[in-house]
Amino acid sequence: MDLSLSSGIPLQAFLVLAAVLFCTGVWGLINSRNAVRVLMSIELMLNAVNINLMAFSSYLDGQLIRGQVFAIFVITVAAAEAAVGLAILLSLYRNRDTVDMERFNLLRW
Amino acid sequence: MTIASTTQLICFAVLAFTVVAGALGVVLLPNVVYAAFLLGGVFLSVAGLYLMLNASFVAAAQVLVYVGAVNVLILFAIMLVNKREDLSAIPGLALRRVLSGLVCGGLFALLIRVAFTTPWVPGPEPVGEEATIRIGEHLFSDYLLPFELASVLLLMAMIGAIVLARRDVFSEDIATGESVDQGLIEKARTPLLLDRSGR
Numbered sequence: 086m087d088l089s090l091s092s093g094i095p096l097q098a099f100l101v102l103a104a105v106l107f108c109t110g111v112w113g114l115i116n117s118r119n120a121v122r123v124l125m126s127i128e129l130m131l132n133a134v135n136i137n138l139m140a141f142s143s144y145l146d147g148q149l150i151r152g153q154v155f156a157i158f159v160i161t162v163a164a165a166e167a168a169v170g171l172a173i174l175l176s177l178y179r180n181r182d183t184v185d186m187e188r189f190n191l192l193r194w
Numbered sequence: 195m196t197i198a199s200t201t202q203l204i205c206f207a208v209l210a211f212t213v214v215a216g217a218l219g220v221v222l223l224p225n226v227v228y229a230a231f232l233l234g235g236v237f238l239s240v241a242g243l244y245l246m247l248n249a250s251f252v253a254a255a256q257v258l259v260y261v262g263a264v265n266v267l268i269l270f271a272i273m274l275v276n277k278r279e280d281l282s283a284i285p286g287l288a289l290r291r292v293l294s295g296l297v298c299g300g301l302f303a304l305l306i307r308v309a310f311t312t313p314w315v316p317g318p319e320p321v322g323e324e325a326t327i328r329i330g331e332h333l334f335s336d337y338l339l340p341f342e343l344a345s346v347l348l349l350m351a352m353i354g355a356i357v358l359a360r361r362d363v364f365s366e367d368i369a370t371g372e373s374v375d376q377g378l379i380e381k382a383r384t385p386l387l388l389d390r391s392g393r
Contacts, residue, residue, distance in 0.1 A: 093199030093200070093202055093203050094202060094203065094206050094246075096314055097309050097310060098206065098210075099243070099247075100305070100309035101306060101309060102210050102213060102214070102243075104302055104305035104306060104309065105214055105217075105302070106213060106214070106217050107301075107305070108298040108299070108301055108302040108305075109214075109217040109218060109220075109221055109298075110217070110221075111294075111297075111298050111301065112221060112294055112295060112298045113220065113221035115290075115294040115297075115298075116221075116290070116291055116294055117221070118281050119226050120275075121226055121230075121268060121271055121272055121275065122220070122221075122226055122229060124268065124271075125220050125229060125230065125233050125268060126220070126221065128233065128237075128260070128264060128268075129217050129220060129221075129233075129236065132236065132237065132240050132260075135240070135256075136240060136243060139243070139244055139247045139249055139252065140247060142247070142249070143247040143248055143249070143320050144314070144316065144317060144320075145314060145315065145316070145317040146317050147317045147318045147319050147320035147321060148317070148318045148319075148320075148321060149328070149332075150249075150320075150321060150325055150328050150329065150332075151332070153249050153251070153252050153325060153328075153329055154329055154332045154333065154337055156249075156252050157252060157255060157329065157333075158340060158344060160252075160255055160256065160259050160260070161259075161344045161347070161348065162344075162347065163259075163260075163264065164259050164263055164264060164348070164351075165347055165348055165350075165351030166351075167263075167264045167267055167268070168267060168351050168352065168354075168355040169351050169354050169355050169358065171267055171268065171270075171271040171355070171359075172354070172355040172356075172358035172359040173358055174271060174275065175271065175274060175275065175358070175359045176358050176359060176361075178274075178275045179361065182277075183277075183279060184275050184277070184279075185279065185281055185282075187281075187282070187284055
């Protein structure tokens with residue numbers, strides 16, 4: 086089965102790249118001490134998902150390109166998420182006077 | 195192997211390397227400012243990958259929204275909270291890193307297995323340069339409701355961000371009547387935060 090179409094790049098290459106990006110984002114999300122870096126890791130994960138959507142849209146759904154429409158919605162929601170997340174981070178910094186994730190433990194059991 | 199496909203392969207290799215190296219830098223670099231700039235590089239490379247996938251409109255949206263808005267927002271957030279603080283050591287940090295690395299490796303293996311064992315059915319030829327027209331048709335026919343909801347969502351996010359990040363500043367101290375320092379916000383707090391509970 087040939088998935089490479091006219092280009093020489095198979096679909097799996099994009100999927101592997103997106104998987105690497107997503108796993109890097111997950112690792113950074115778990116291990117970052119700085120709250121800004123946590124938000125950056127979330128953006129990495131969203132970009133990985135977008136790469137997947139675009140690859141599927143081009144290789145499997147070439148006429149309707151619903152994946153591209155979906156990617157535009159993901160970009161919109163990501164922009165809203167970044168704005169609200171950074172505003173929350175700012176007000177958290179004012180209240181706790183730190184950006185260390187380990188010290189945001191008010192709700193720890 | 196023609197020249198065109200070779201060029202495409204080289205472009206993909208360069209972009210993929212930039213994405214992976216930039217993502218690792220974002221996660222691992224100790225300086226968060228460098229991490230933010232590398233994040234911009236990752237966004238630009240992802241836009242290049244979109245161009246390779248016949249999606250010029252989404253590539254332009256990626257550059258405008260991610261590099262132009264989100265990355266600048268992150269840089270401003272770094273500037274507003276740039277207190278140098280020595281992170282206190284916590285016990286079991288190395289063990290936690292190894293464990294989460296194992297979990298991520300497992301997730302990666304799962305994704306790779308799915309990608310290589312699923313029998314993907316090749317679709318029709320991609321539309322190429324007509325993609326922007328198709329996206330416009332989609333947005334104003336079968337995706338009209340999500341499109342309008344997205345505008346409401348953006349408005350809510352904008353107002354929410356303003357409300358969350360704003361702080362009430364009084365021009366004079368309520369208790370003493372003296373004028374209050376209204377300098378830039380994120381420095382050590384003088385009487386800016388007033389107790390308004392009536393005590």
